[in-house]
Amino acid sequence: MKNYIIQSIRLTLVLIVLLCILYPLGIALAGKISKGNGSGEKLTKNGKVVGYALIGQSFTKPEYFWGRPSAVAYNAAGSAGSNKGPSNPDYLKEVSNRIDTLLKYNPGLKKSEIPADMVTASGSGLDPNISEQGAAIQINRVAKARKLDQNKVKELVAMNTLKPFLGLFGPSSVNVLKLNLALDNL
Template sequence: MKKYIIQSIRLTLVLIVLLCVLYPISIALAGRFSKGNGGGEKITKNGKVIGYALLGQSFTKPEYFWGRPSAVGYNAAGSAGSNKGPSNPDYLKEVSNRIDTLLKYNPTIKKADIPADMVTASGSGLDPNISEQGAIIQIKRIAAYRKIDERKVTELVVENTSKPFLGLFGPSAVNVLKLNLALDEIISKK
């Protein structure tokens, strides 16, 4: 019995050193060598931080690209999904309202053309990206509200689309904040 207690204490001490000391230090060091030095990739405009590349923001004006809906109001302190299933009547009503809003502001698209990411929140509620199709369905609206050529807006979408990792893993995605900043740049150069 004494043999097992000593082994258990040794194992506990080894795991404490590994998991409470070495692992956190290695993660902190890895963060120091990443973009933003572990504080996130900050996006600045005129020297002022206006957002983070990996944190979604709410865009509701029709002259901007809209991001993925958030179940937590884009509050990073309360990151979470809605946890409502596809048969929940409240959830279905919420998704239906989002579809109606998209169709109202984008009258040239059909309901079947709306990608799921434009009407459903991500698991974290903080997704900064939309699908390439989610950006494409908004081009006509943006061009009309901004009174610019659709081709320019399309070029911006193409320039701001990140392709799948190694061309294989994950979908093409568009960072909404970066795209909207690029859109503002075109307008400021007019």
């Protein structure tokens, strides 16, 4: 029995060193060598911080690309989903209103062309990215509002499209804040 107690104490001490000291230090080091030194990638405009690359923002003007809807109004302090299921009448009404808004501001767009990410909120409510299709359906509106050539806006979307990791994992996506900052720089 004494042997088991000593082995248990040794194992506990080894796990304390590994999980309470080395692992947190490794994670902190990884954060320090990442973009933003562990504080997140800050995006600036004219020397002023306008947002973070990994936190979505609300854009409602026609001359900007719109992001994914948020159940928490993009409040990072209260990150959460709506927890409403597809059979909830309130949720269905919200989605229907979002579809109507997209159709109103994007003439010529068909309901069947709207990707799900443009009318449903993410689980965190802070998703900064939209699908490549979500950006594509907005090109005409943005180009018209900014009096730009559609091909120039398409090119900008293509330049700001993040491809799947190793070409295999995940879908292509577009960071809305980075894309809108690139639009402002034109």
